[in-house]
Structures are given as structure tokens and as C-alpha cells.
Amino acid sequence: MVYDIAIIGAGVVGTQIARNFSKYDLKVALLEKESDVAMGTTKANSGIVHAGFDCQSGTLMADLNVKGCRMMEEVATTLHVPYERNGSLVVAFSEEEMGTIKELYDRGITNGLTEDELKIIDRDELVKLEPHIADNAVGALYAPTAGIVSPYELAIGAAECAVGNGVEFLRTFNVGGIIFEDGLFTIGAKDGRIIRSKWVVNAAGLFANLIADNFNNEKFKVIPRIGEYGLLDRDVYPLVTHTVFQCPTKMGKGILVAPTTHHNVFVGPTSLDMEDNMDGRHDTSVRVGALRETYAAAQKSIPSVSARDQITSFAGLRAHWVEHDFYIAPAKNNDHFINLIGIESPGLAASPAIAEYTENLILGIMGEKPAEKADWNPSRKAPVFFRTMSPEERAELIAKDPAYSRIVCRCETVTEGEIRDAIRAPAGAVDLDGVKRRTRAGMGRCQGGFCGSRVMEILSEELDKPIAEITKFGRASDIIYERTK
Amino acid sequence: MTEILNYDLVVVGGGPAGMAAALAAKDNGVPEEKIIVLERDVRLGGILEQCIHTGFGLTYFGEELSGPEYADRFVKLMDETKIAVKLNTMVLNITKENQVIATNKEDGLITINAKAIILAMGCRERPRGALDIAGSRPAGVMSAGQAQKFVNIDGYMPGHEVVILGSGDIGLIMARRMTLEGAKVKVVCEVMPYSGGLQRNIVQCLEDFDIPLRLSCTVIKVHGRDRVEGVTIANVDDHMLPIPGTEEYIPCDTVLLSVGLIPENELSKQIDLDMDMITRGPKVDEMRMTSQPGVFACGNVLQVHDLVDFVTQESQIAGKGAAQYISGLRHEGVIKTRGQNGVRYTVPQSINLDEKEDVKIYFRVGNVYHDKRVVVTCGDKVLFNRKKIKLAPGEMENVIIKAADIAEMTADQEIVVSIEEA
Amino acid sequence: MTERKLICVACPRGCPITVYMDDSGEITKVEGNTCPRGDTYARAEVTHPERSLTSTVKVTGGKHYVVPCKSSTAIPKELLFDAMVEINKASIAAPVHIGDVIIKDILGTGADIVATNEID
Structure with missing residues (x-):
């Protein structure tokens, strides 16, 4: 070919x-x-x-x-x-940091942003945008077109x-x-x-x-640079609705508190350079100490952010040239x-x-x-998202295919129909994490404890593969082994 | 179009709590054909179906049954009635008007108008994400209950060399199950200085099989890229922080988590019930009615129980309460209950002042205590004062408040349960 | 005189029991139990410990792959793994009912292995 x-x-x-x-x-x-x-x-x-x-x-x-x-x-x-x-905010906690904000503003204008796309706001405006912002925040750079x-x-x-x-x-x-x-x-x-x-x-x-x-x-x-995140329960939203940065540092844009598009709030990322080798490119280990520091740093912007609401933590690697x-x-x-x-x-x-x-x-x-x-x-x-549908839309969908009437993931209200769609789609899901990324099944607060084995059954049926061959994310990420009997 | 049904009582959940509540409602006068139970799984029984070990029913039936046998007693009773049951059915939401919206493959979307609703959704296990475990995110880390389903229902081995984090009962039970099925359970780590499980399970699930239980010890890192290859465990100090120098690497392919249970309260939160921050279930009165009139809660959705027998008893109260509510009984004036001095919570959180029967208050302590007194007061009056040889967080306790005492109470008072020196 | 401290496993209450024995190993006193089952358990535990066994057995032609089972009475503790070998060899055809005997008198212990759930 x-x-x-x-x-x-x-x-x-x-x-x-x-x-x-x-x-x-x-x-x-x-x-x-x-x-x-x-x-x-x-x-x-x-x-x-x-x-x-x-x-x-x-x-x-x-x-x-x-x-x-x-x-x-x-x-x-x-x-x-x-x-x-949702717009982003770079929050300043001192007049000195307001100086940095001004520099960022000027740089943004040089980079081609317009005055509609970038504003310096004072504390009053900031509090209107983010009511839970720390008391000592003095102002911010507001980029309403950031998303x-x-x-x-x-x-x-x-x-x-x-x-x-x-x-x-x-x-x-x-x-x-x-x-x-x-x-x-x-x-x-x-x-x-x-x-x-x-x-x-x-x-x-x-x-x-x-x-x-x-x-x-x-x-x-190119150096693999790790960033660790803590993801909080959706109940926490709208603790923040904008992407809330602190003033940037040499290692990156600093710790942020922000919502995801699915309205989980997250904190992170940390930043640490890994070894420039294969191990460094594969090691997405989360460090507990670093994550704790992240929460502490995040609380500087939003004091009520708490690790108690965390539903998962994870790490990603960036290709830093x-x-x-x-x-x-x-x-x-x-x-x-x-x-x-x-x-x-x-x-x-x-x-x-x-x-x-x-x-x-x-x-x-x-x-x-x-x-x-x-x-x-x-x-x-x-893709169908049953969770966000109105009762009328749900009824219509179910009338078309009863597979949408069986809820497989309780936390995120994901139906069997959505899971089958995710597998059947072009370049569709072939493993548990693939289904999770496409449908959110397993992404809620029980993290797949209830729906995991049910999703495996559907994958096994759709892919015509024995259930014991269904993996978490490919390679050798087997979930179960041989029969007990 | 969605089908609209009318029932006096809708019970959400067909486990031990839901079945006992439905049957009790019937026994207390709700017409059986006006009761419906909605269950999300393929059969009634709830989590008992995968709890194949024995130890159920000693209090309620006076004999030692396995989970499925205990459930089957109630399934048989249900079969003898005209109580409607819908399986494979998930409740999507409940409205302020006590309308239940559910869905299943047979009926599609169903709307049920109810006079009363009993929440009996049970509980679920805390996942790993809530814990601070460093390391990668390979396959092979799962909750003990998930492993229990794989082994006991699906008939698959979820691993061969196992480390268990948390000494909750499910973790202990699974240590034995995995061992009997041929796996090697290397260690059970418990971050607290005491086990969260029942003493008898430590004896017959760990000691019998020479499985070490390490207290004040936790998994600090998971290793392995695709599947778990090992864990690093370490002792923890009084603040539950790992003590440097105590790290130990243990090769294994599976990590089972038994780190606590949380009431399954998606629906309760969605209808905005007053929630108890400690039990993580809704606040209820002695009939187990929540802050929304006509909505009751019982079993593990209300408070995580150690023994199903108590779930049954509590659910019978809720069933009776729902029956009284349906027949028009309304209360006026409540007295609040609360715990102090080591009593973490009390259930019910309030008692109706017109209650004519004795009320059992359940509670849990926050630490292990030896030779203390459990004291219950209301104003200056001591209602209960009894010595206990041992109190532990893993074992739910109860005290009885006499109807005669309740009759003398007023709404500005409160009932306080506390642990005092002997 | 010797004493042995036990945690009763007869029920989930888990009473702490002390068994007192004289020099010949004869039991002189059992203390700490709150019911007769505890007394029986404690006496057995210091002489010939027994455990009830639960597991699963393969089902043929049923809705589920396995059915849970238990030993009808406790069996000697040292025979648990031998009993598992027998249980792993056994199978039962659906439909299965609670109480169906899967293995009669396992390993000559007098206990039967019986089904503990209904499988269609």
C-alpha cells in the first residue's frame, strides 16, 4: 500500500x-x-x-x-x-504583580490580540467574575476569548x-x-x-x-516535562468558572484552578523535567508531595479548593523543546x-x-x-450525551433505540447506546479507557467501580472478543485473567 | 411519549433495604398492588448477590446465612405478594412533587407519580482517586467489591499476587476469597492504627491464612506501566504521613482497595435533601423521613451499616413510616439528636415529639475506646448510661430512647450521645 | 494452667473469649462469650478448629457461569484447601436451587457442599 x-x-x-x-x-x-x-x-x-x-x-x-x-x-x-x-484570568496578588500583568498585556497586544481580547481589571471586576477569589487578589489580566x-x-x-x-x-x-x-x-x-x-x-x-x-x-x-493534576468532583462547580492563572514563572504558566468542559474543577499542573530518555517519556507517575503542594498553591487563588473533593489525580508529559x-x-x-x-x-x-x-x-x-x-x-x-438531554429528547432517543434506555454508568448517566456508538464509530473505542474518554462512563466519582465490568461486557460483544481479552488501555493492561472454575 | 404510572409507594433499589421496606409498607397497610420496587440490576438482592460468604442473618433470622441466601428469603416473600418489581431499571431523577422518572429497555422512560418514595440505593466503595497514591495508573488497581463481582458472579480471576489497601470488611473477605481461589495475598495495609473491619474477619480471613495485617501502613506508590507490577508500602506517623526509611517494595499484579463506603446519594443530592456531612446520607427523623416530605431513606444509602440485619430493621421502620405517611399521618415538632465526645454521628438526626414508641439511635465512634460509658442526655436528664468494654469505628452501636422520655421532651432541647469516662 | 485468648468467629459480633485449660490440656473454663455458640466455638477452636467454607461452583447451561456454595457445616480448618480442590472439580447443571447438594460428604467430613443461590 x-x-x-x-x-x-x-x-x-x-x-x-x-x-x-x-x-x-x-x-x-x-x-x-x-x-x-x-x-x-x-x-x-x-x-x-x-x-x-x-x-x-x-x-x-x-x-x-x-x-x-x-x-x-x-x-x-x-x-x-x-x-x-469561559475566559481566563491571570490574577495578581500585589502591585508588583500588577506590573507583570501590564507586561503580559503589552505582550499580548504585540502578539496580535485586540483590546476586546485582553483587559486589565481591578479587584471589583475580578470578584464579579470569580466570587471565590482570594481576599488578597488585587486585580487580573482578563482574556474573555480564552476558552x-x-x-x-x-x-x-x-x-x-x-x-x-x-x-x-x-x-x-x-x-x-x-x-x-x-x-x-x-x-x-x-x-x-x-x-x-x-x-x-x-x-x-x-x-x-x-x-x-x-x-x-x-x-x-526535547525534554519530557511532567505536569500533575488533581481532578475534583463535579459538585464543586461553580467554584471557578474561568481559567484562573497566577503570574507565570520560568517553568510554565504556573498553578491554575479551572473548570473542564464537563464542569469538573481541576488544579495543576505541576512542572518537573524528567530524564531525556524512554523511561522519562513513559513515566506518568503522580508524586503525592507535589500534588499536595499544588493544592496549597491553588488555594492562594481560590482558598476553598480542597483535596478532599478530589476524585482522581493524573499526570501528563509535555514535549519541551x-x-x-x-x-x-x-x-x-x-x-x-x-x-x-x-x-x-x-x-x-x-x-x-x-x-x-x-x-x-x-x-x-x-x-x-x-x-x-x-x-x-x-x-x-x-455523539449522544444522554445526561444533558431534556426529557423529551430522551424519550425520542429511546423510541429510536431502546439501548439508550439502559443506564450503564450511574455517576455520569451513560447509556448502553452511547457506549455501543463509541465502539462502532470510525476510529472507535477498543478498550475501557477508550470508552471512558468518548462517553465518560467510568469518569465520575466512583471511577468505574460499578460500570467497569458492564462496559467490558459490551466491548466484548461489539468487538467479538472474549471478555478476558478486553484491556484497560491496550498493550498488556489486562483487567482479568483466567476463569476461576 | 413516556408512560405515566401511579403508585402509592415507589421504592428505589431492590436490595435488602428496598425489599424489607416494601414488605413492611405492605404489612403496615399500603395496598400491595400500589407498591413498586425499581432495581437497576438483573435480579433483586443488591450487593448481597456477590457477598457469598456467611455471617448474614444471625440477628434477624437466628441462623447464619450467605448473602444470596439472606436475599432469597426476602425475594421469596416478595414473590408471594403483588408488589410490582421492575428490574434493569435506573431511576434518573425525582421531582419536588415526588414524581419518579426511571428508564429501562422494556418500557423506555417511565414517570411514576408517588405518594411516598423510599430511597434504598445502598452504597458504593470509595475509589482510588480520592486517595493520594503516587505512581502510574496501570490496570490491576480496583476496588475490593469490583474484584468480588469478578470472582463470585462473573467467575474470573482479577489477579494472582495481591496487595490489599484498607482493612474494611470487603477487603478482608476478599483476602480470603482470593486465597481460596489460588491467589497469593501478600499483605493487607491499613493506614489507621486499628482495622476498620470486624474482629472475626481479621481472625478467619487473615490469621487463618497467615496473611499479614500491617496497621499504620499504606501504599505510597503503584508501579507498572500496563498492569500493576508492584507497590511501595510504608509506615505512617500520627498524621498519616509516610515515615521515610520504612518504604518496602512488594511485587504484585493487583491492588485491591477497601478504603470505605459512601452512600449512593446521586438522587438525594439531586432533589436537594438535607444531607449529613458525616454519614454522607440524608438527614432523617425516626421514621427515616428525609427533609422532603414523603421521601424516606433506609439502609446503606442513609448510613453505611456493618450488618445487613440492621439494614433490614431500619428499612422496616422506613416502610412503616412511609405507610403512615401515605395514610395521612403528619407530625409537628421535632427534637434533634447529635453526637459529641467521640460520637461521630447519630441516626436518626431528629425525633418527632409525638412519637409513641421507643426509638433506637444508631451511632458510630471516631476512635477505638476501651472501658468507657455511653451516655445519652436531654437537657439535664440522663436517658441512658451504660458501660462498654470496647467501642470501635468499625462497629455500629445503638441506644434506645424510651417513648416515655420522648413524651417529656420539647423542641428547643436536643438529645446528645457521648462517650464518657467510666 | 494455660489460657488462650480468642476472638469468636461464630457471628459478626466477635466476642473476645478466654479459654482456660489445665496442664493436661483439659478445658476448665470459657469466659467472654455472650451465647452458647461462642462456648462451642471456643472449645472447638482450641482442640480441633473448624471453619465453614464458601466458594463457587461451575454451572452448566445457566444464566450465570458460577453458583455460590457453602459447606453445610464447618469442616476442619486444615482441610479447607483440599476441599477447594474438590469444589473446583465439581459442576452443576442449571437450574440450581438454594440447598441443592453439589458434593455430598466432602472429604468424609460429613459436610455437604450446597448451592446458596438460585440460578436459572
Whole structure:
């Protein structure tokens, strides 16, 4: 099989690039080393659509962040992905910090934000926006166009759209080596599968620099940087409704308290550089001490945030390039191999713009624009969310298919019908966590204690696989073993 | 369109609490064809179906039964009545007008107008996320109850080398179950200096099988990328913080959590019932009526019980209370109850001043006590004063308030249960 | 004279019991129990400890894969794992009713292994 374009990595960037190219008459393959999309940096992410004021002016990062933030609502809405323009606040606790706020404001304007997109507000206005803000907060930088998006659902939505438009999604395709011969790339997976392609887009996140190195010894220093989060029960909302930052530090944007699109409140992320090796790229261990400090830090902004309301904690790794910019360019000596390096925060916010930038970069090198599909669908089948439906909508849905009348997950009110949809969708769920990310079954306060085995039964039926072979997240993440009898 | 049904009494949950409440309502005069029980699982019985060990029924039936046998006694009684039962049915919400909206595959959405509702949804286990355990998030970490369902109902082994965190009864019971089914249970860690489980379970589930119980010890880190490969455990100090230098790595493929139970109160919260922050269940009067008139609660949804026998007794009270409510009985004036000096909570949280019968107040203590007195007062009057050899958080206690004493009480007073020096 | 402190497992109450024995091992006194079952348990526990056993047995042709079971009376503690071997070999055809005897007189103990749930 010869593809026109092979995209390595099905995170929020790779899936959107796949979607963008799915509108052309091209054969596109989306290669993912894990069993599902969104399994890397995309999975454990703050979900913040940053406005773009704190990127260093003049960088590609600043440019794509500002553009991406403006594009996100349309992309998310089109793909039926939870998105909310909730606005962000950088809170100052002293006059000195108000100075930093002013610097951020100026930088934002330099980065291209308008005066409607960025405001400096005083304490009174701040308290109106966030009634639970700390007493010693003196003011804030308010970015009303900043938003929140569900990062993994964005990747899932983009992948469903891409696959629905003919992109092939190759799961567990762990790239082992790439060679270029006679104008064609041969890409080998570690399990022996081989595909050929005319173009390669290296959107492998934390592993992108390793793939670049493997291909033609091009070196990028990318450090895995861990961020740990605590996720609170939905009961806590609306403790905060905006994304509440503190003044940024050298290591990142600092501890924030924010809602997710599903109205859980979260605190985090921490920031710690890991070893620049494979272990460092796989170790998403949560450190208890760091998480405790995070809560303490978060209480500086919102004093009533409490670890007692935590329903889960998790950690994610970001691909921190030492130059701290996005690097999107063809490989040395081969302009058909496009590297995307250092896509860390604000990578999610920038992702629609990153996809567009990459698309235009390739089209530019192609010279002649490929034909567009007449029947391209920019969207996907809208997922059903029984929980948020009105009684009338529920009745109508159940009348169509009684599978929607059986509640499988009590905490999040997820029906059997939604779980079956998630499995049957293009690039659908194949494991327990895949169902969880698509439907929220198991994401509530009991964290799958009740519904886990019921979801396994449905997966087993839909995938026609023995129940003991159903995993938590692919690889060797078995949940149960042999029969007792 | 949704079907609209009319019942005098809707019981939410068909476990031991729901069944006993429905039967008691019938025995107290509610026409049996006007009672309906809604159960989310495939059969009646609730969590008892997976509790295949014995130890149930000694108080209520005077014999030692397994969970399914105890449940079956009530299933048989239910079968003899015309009480309606809908299985595989989940209640979605309850309105302020005591309307119950439920759903199942057969009927789709159902709306039931009820004169009274009994909440009997039981409880669920606290998950890992609430705990601060460092490390990765591999497969193989599950609640003890989840493992119990895999082993006892589905017939699968959820692991082979097991570390159990928390010495709640389900954890202890599962230590024995997994051992008997061929797994190696390496250790049970309990962060508190005492076990949260029944003494007899420590003897017959751990000591019998030489499974070590480590008190003041916890799992501080889970290792393994795909499936659990091991845990680091450590002793904790008085503030429950790990003591450096006491860490120990234990290879295992499974971590079972038995770290407490929480009443399943999605519905209670949704209808905005007054909740007790300690029991995490709704506040009730002695008939187990909540802050919403006509809505009652009983069993583990109200307070987590150790013994199903007490669940049955409590649910019979709720069933009787609902029957009285349906027949038009209304109360005026209540006296509040509360615990102090180590008594963490009391249930019921209030008693109607016109109550004509003795009332049992259930309570739990917050620590292990030896040779203390349980004292109940109302104003200056001592209602109860008895020596107890031992009081422990894992064992629910009760005291009886005499009807004659209640008759003398006034609404501005309160009933206080406390632990005093002997 | 020797004494042994036990926690009674006869019921969930878990009474702390002390058994006093003379030098020949003869039981002289049982203290701390609150019912006759405790006395019986304590006397047995210091001489020939017994436990009731619960597990599951494979069901053929039923709605569920296994049915819970128990030993009809307590069996010697040291035979628990041997009894499990027998239980793991057994199976029963649906429908199963509570009290159905799955293994009669397991290991010659006099106890039967009986079903403790209904399986259609």
C-alpha cells in the first residue's frame, strides 16, 4: 500500500492534520503506536485554549496560539467537541504583580490580540467574575476569548472526521524505522508491518525528536516535562468558572484552578523535567508531595479548593523543546518529511492553526494543489450525551433505540447506546479507557467501580472478543485473567 | 411519549433495604398492588448477590446465612405478594412533587407519580482517586467489591499476587476469597492504627491464612506501566504521613482497595435533601423521613451499616413510616439528636415529639475506646448510661430512647450521645 | 494452667473469649462469650478448629457461569484447601436451587457442599 501522506502520531495535532488532508483526493494514513487516539500528551492536558498573550513575541508559537484560539470555536463546534469560551484570568496578588500583568498585556497586544481580547481589571471586576477569589487578589489580566476544550475529545472528533472521510487509522503502529528510497518513504512498525508513503508528517509529540533523529540524525533537544493534576468532583462547580492563572514563572504558566468542559474543577499542573530518555517519556507517575503542594498553591487563588473533593489525580508529559518554540519544518535534506517539534503548551490552543500551517507548508512544497473531494464532510456523527438531554429528547432517543434506555454508568448517566456508538464509530473505542474518554462512563466519582465490568461486557460483544481479552488501555493492561472454575 | 404510572409507594433499589421496606409498607397497610420496587440490576438482592460468604442473618433470622441466601428469603416473600418489581431499571431523577422518572429497555422512560418514595440505593466503595497514591495508573488497581463481582458472579480471576489497601470488611473477605481461589495475598495495609473491619474477619480471613495485617501502613506508590507490577508500602506517623526509611517494595499484579463506603446519594443530592456531612446520607427523623416530605431513606444509602440485619430493621421502620405517611399521618415538632465526645454521628438526626414508641439511635465512634460509658442526655436528664468494654469505628452501636422520655421532651432541647469516662 | 485468648468467629459480633485449660490440656473454663455458640466455638477452636467454607461452583447451561456454595457445616480448618480442590472439580447443571447438594460428604467430613443461590 502506497500512501500519499503518512502522519505519525494521533494526538490532537496529528488527528487534525489528518482531518485537514482528508478533504483532498489523497491517500492518508494516521499511524499511532498505542491502541487509541489521544494517548500521549493529549490525554492528560489542562484543556485550556490560551488566548496567546504570554508566548514570546515574534515566535511561531505566539502566532499559532493567537490564530488557534480564534479558530478553536469553529473547529470544536463543527466536530461536536465540548468547548466553552469561559475566559481566563491571570490574577495578581500585589502591585508588583500588577506590573507583570501590564507586561503580559503589552505582550499580548504585540502578539496580535485586540483590546476586546485582553483587559486589565481591578479587584471589583475580578470578584464579579470569580466570587471565590482570594481576599488578597488585587486585580487580573482578563482574556474573555480564552476558552476550554476537551483535549481528548478534540482528537477523537478530528480522527472520526478524518477516518469518516477515508483516512486509514493504523493502531499500535509503533514506528521502528523510516527509510527514503526512490522518492518514497518506507515506514516499518516494530511489529513488522510496513507501509510506504510519499510524504511523512512527524507529529509524534514526545517522540517526534526521536523519530527525526532516527530518520536522518537531525537532533532536537526535547525534554519530557511532567505536569500533575488533581481532578475534583463535579459538585464543586461553580467554584471557578474561568481559567484562573497566577503570574507565570520560568517553568510554565504556573498553578491554575479551572473548570473542564464537563464542569469538573481541576488544579495543576505541576512542572518537573524528567530524564531525556524512554523511561522519562513513559513515566506518568503522580508524586503525592507535589500534588499536595499544588493544592496549597491553588488555594492562594481560590482558598476553598480542597483535596478532599478530589476524585482522581493524573499526570501528563509535555514535549519541551529547549528553544521553547514550535518547530514545524521539513527535515534536513528531505522536504517531504515534515517535523513538528516542541508542541507543548499552548499546543492544544494552537492545534487548529498548527494543522493549517502544516497543511499549507506541504501544499506549498507540492506546488500543485491536489483536487478536493466533492463529498468531504467537515464533521462527524454527533455523539449522544444522554445526561444533558431534556426529557423529551430522551424519550425520542429511546423510541429510536431502546439501548439508550439502559443506564450503564450511574455517576455520569451513560447509556448502553452511547457506549455501543463509541465502539462502532470510525476510529472507535477498543478498550475501557477508550470508552471512558468518548462517553465518560467510568469518569465520575466512583471511577468505574460499578460500570467497569458492564462496559467490558459490551466491548466484548461489539468487538467479538472474549471478555478476558478486553484491556484497560491496550498493550498488556489486562483487567482479568483466567476463569476461576 | 413516556408512560405515566401511579403508585402509592415507589421504592428505589431492590436490595435488602428496598425489599424489607416494601414488605413492611405492605404489612403496615399500603395496598400491595400500589407498591413498586425499581432495581437497576438483573435480579433483586443488591450487593448481597456477590457477598457469598456467611455471617448474614444471625440477628434477624437466628441462623447464619450467605448473602444470596439472606436475599432469597426476602425475594421469596416478595414473590408471594403483588408488589410490582421492575428490574434493569435506573431511576434518573425525582421531582419536588415526588414524581419518579426511571428508564429501562422494556418500557423506555417511565414517570411514576408517588405518594411516598423510599430511597434504598445502598452504597458504593470509595475509589482510588480520592486517595493520594503516587505512581502510574496501570490496570490491576480496583476496588475490593469490583474484584468480588469478578470472582463470585462473573467467575474470573482479577489477579494472582495481591496487595490489599484498607482493612474494611470487603477487603478482608476478599483476602480470603482470593486465597481460596489460588491467589497469593501478600499483605493487607491499613493506614489507621486499628482495622476498620470486624474482629472475626481479621481472625478467619487473615490469621487463618497467615496473611499479614500491617496497621499504620499504606501504599505510597503503584508501579507498572500496563498492569500493576508492584507497590511501595510504608509506615505512617500520627498524621498519616509516610515515615521515610520504612518504604518496602512488594511485587504484585493487583491492588485491591477497601478504603470505605459512601452512600449512593446521586438522587438525594439531586432533589436537594438535607444531607449529613458525616454519614454522607440524608438527614432523617425516626421514621427515616428525609427533609422532603414523603421521601424516606433506609439502609446503606442513609448510613453505611456493618450488618445487613440492621439494614433490614431500619428499612422496616422506613416502610412503616412511609405507610403512615401515605395514610395521612403528619407530625409537628421535632427534637434533634447529635453526637459529641467521640460520637461521630447519630441516626436518626431528629425525633418527632409525638412519637409513641421507643426509638433506637444508631451511632458510630471516631476512635477505638476501651472501658468507657455511653451516655445519652436531654437537657439535664440522663436517658441512658451504660458501660462498654470496647467501642470501635468499625462497629455500629445503638441506644434506645424510651417513648416515655420522648413524651417529656420539647423542641428547643436536643438529645446528645457521648462517650464518657467510666 | 494455660489460657488462650480468642476472638469468636461464630457471628459478626466477635466476642473476645478466654479459654482456660489445665496442664493436661483439659478445658476448665470459657469466659467472654455472650451465647452458647461462642462456648462451642471456643472449645472447638482450641482442640480441633473448624471453619465453614464458601466458594463457587461451575454451572452448566445457566444464566450465570458460577453458583455460590457453602459447606453445610464447618469442616476442619486444615482441610479447607483440599476441599477447594474438590469444589473446583465439581459442576452443576442449571437450574440450581438454594440447598441443592453439589458434593455430598466432602472429604468424609460429613459436610455437604450446597448451592446458596438460585440460578436459572
